[in-house]
Amino acid sequence: MPTFKLVLSDPISGKARQFEIKDPLAQRFIGLKIGDELDGSVLKDFLELPKGAKIRITGGSGIEGAPMHPGVPGPVKRYILADGPPGYWPPKRGMRKRKLVRGNTISDSIVQINAVIVYPQGYSGPPAIPLGAKEIEKLTKAKEGTPA
Template sequence: MPEFKVVISDPSTGRAEQVELKGDQAARLIGLKIGDIIDGALVGKPGVKLQIRGGSGRAGEPMRPDIPGARKGYFLLSGPPGYWPKEKGERRRKYVRGNTITDDIVQINMVVLRESQEASQKT
């Protein structure tokens, strides 16, 4: 069964919290892509909309939104994520993975898009 660490960032407060998902909860995230918007109830945050912004695999390789699918490999990069060039125009081959969540993903980064009226009144 898959197991993920989900980091949820809230730009309105500037805070981030980490939630661990196992079993059926984690299996619901498999197949989603970077940029997909999900309901917060999937990760234990009802009343909140979350957007997937990225993640990383077991070896620490980052997910890239411009590489389709669940593949991983060496790609020629000219900018982040995965490579930050020292000089203008510099490119390197770096080991990165695609934009789809699979069992090999360890961490998933999400950001809070908006809260419903009821969720904001409870806090």
């Protein structure tokens, strides 16, 4: 019985929210790969998305903290020689390091799934994850020209 933390990002508002996904909804995510899209209506219990919106899987991490890597096929753990993200940010150009990563497929050993909302073409409505009161206040002050 898998349980995931879904971190869903909204490109319009720039905000992210975290949801805990349990069975039977969690079974819909098993087998999806990085870059796959899922219909937005599956999250109707958590968030109201506009009609036609989709959810694109962008990554995740396993129970040991290893990030999912798009270049490693399957639901496996592998050591790769990494020269850049995800999983390794070299302090100097050209540096490489052997790092543990997860494959690009979601399995029951994945704990966190990162995803982004893909709005329908030409959508101009409000964001699905709205701005908070402090962010709105900062934006209105910035428009008026007063420092925040």
